[in-house]
Amino acid sequence: MSPTRDGGLFLTLEGIDGAGKSSHLDALEARFKAQGRTVVRTREPGGTPLAETLRALVLEQPMTPLTESLLVFAARCEHIAQVIEPALARGEVVLCDRFTDATFAYQGAGRGFDTAVLSTLEQWVQAGRAGLPAAQLLQPQFTLWFDLAPEIAAQRLAGARVPDKFEAQPVEFFRRVAQGYADRATADASRFVRIDASQARDQVWQQIDTALVARGVLSQVQGAAQ
Numbered sequence: 001m002s003p004t005r006d007g008g009l010f011l012t013l014e015g016i017d018g019a020g021k022s023s024h025l026d027a028l029e030a031r032f033k034a035q036g037r038t039v040v041r042t043r044e045p046g047g048t049p050l051a052e053t054l055r056a057l058v059l060e061q062p063m064t065p066l067t068e069s070l071l072v073f074a075a076r077c078e079h080i081a082q083v084i085e086p087a088l089a090r091g092e093v094v095l096c097d098r099f100t101d102a103t104f105a106y107q108g109a110g111r112g113f114d115t116a117v118l119s120t121l122e123q124w125v126q127a128g129r130a131g132l133p134a135a136q137l138l139q140p141q142f143t144l145w146f147d148l149a150p151e152i153a154a155q156r157l158a159g160a161r162v163p164d165k166f167e168a169q170p171v172e173f174f175r176r177v178a179q180g181y182a183d184r185a186t187a188d189a190s191r192f193v194r195i196d197a198s199q200a201r202d203q204v205w206q207q208i209d210t211a212l213v214a215r216g217v218l219s220q221v222q223g224a225a226q
């Protein structure tokens with residue numbers, strides 16, 4: 001099995017808006033369940049009643065980048081304490097749609113907010129968590145990074161739903177966010193799994209499955225092509 005924390009597995013999905021993350025959550029959950037794992041499916045900002053309230057503010061209200069950053073980390077603090085840590089301690093799989101990489105990509109690279117402040121907030125919220133050495137941050141074991149050109153993501157989202165505050169941003173904003181993700185992936189190459197999200201849906205799924213089997217997170221399905 002993969003490197004785990006207390007037997008649990010913390011797996012996140014990241015990418016710019018419209019990259020196609022959410023389209024694969026059902027299949028991922030089903031795949032883990034078929035292997036006998038208990039799955040907690042959650043998202044950020046959100047995942048607890050308070051964090052979902054903060055999410056609505058972040059996605060709907062205009063605010064300074066500092067306020068945005070404080071609110072997403074406040075939501076994360078609750079989410080870790082109430083959902084993520086307990087699930088990992090029970091040995092479960094936590095499938096989380098976005099986590100701290102999104103803060104560095106959106107507030108840091110997208111908004112141009114000071115990443116040193118983000119790193120401080122990350123320390124406050126993710127260091128010293130139960131079951132980890134004091135200096136170690138709680139981080140996902142693996143992050144599926146859906147890499148897609150902002151122009152294609154915008155085409156996919158056009159008409160798909162009413163845009164929220166972020167989805168309404170111009171393509172230049174998403175170019176910066178995409179670069180933010182690329183920089184995070186370079187800095188933490190063993191955690192990031194790059195998925196070419198420009199491919200058709202079933203090919204994207206095949207990339208996900210293959211990558212997780214290769215890392216020992218999932219077992220090969222009997223009879224599946226190598």
Ligand SMILES: Nc1ncnc2c1ncn2[C@@H]1O[C@H](COP(=O)(O)OP(=O)(O)OP(=O)(O)O)[C@@H](O)[C@H]1O
Pocket residue numbers: 015016017018019020021022023024156157160167197198199200201202204
């Ligand atoms: N591989 C694909 N090819 C074409 N369209 C796709 C593909 N994957 C997803 N889509 C479509 O693109 C749109 C965005 O997909 P999805 O909601 O999964 O993205 P997301 O990354 O979760 O976005 P967000 O973070 O904004 O919620 C949806 O309309 C979805 O049906």
Ligand SMILES: Cc1cn([C@H]2C[C@H](O)[C@@H](COP(=O)(O)O)O2)c(=O)[nH]c1=O
Pocket residue numbers: 017043044045059072097098099100102103104106107166167
């Ligand atoms: C965790 C996190 C998220 N965001 C942004 C990114 C997205 O635009 C929305 C969440 O919407 P989704 O449809 O659930 O992907 O929030 C952010 O700006 N900072 C963060 O830390």
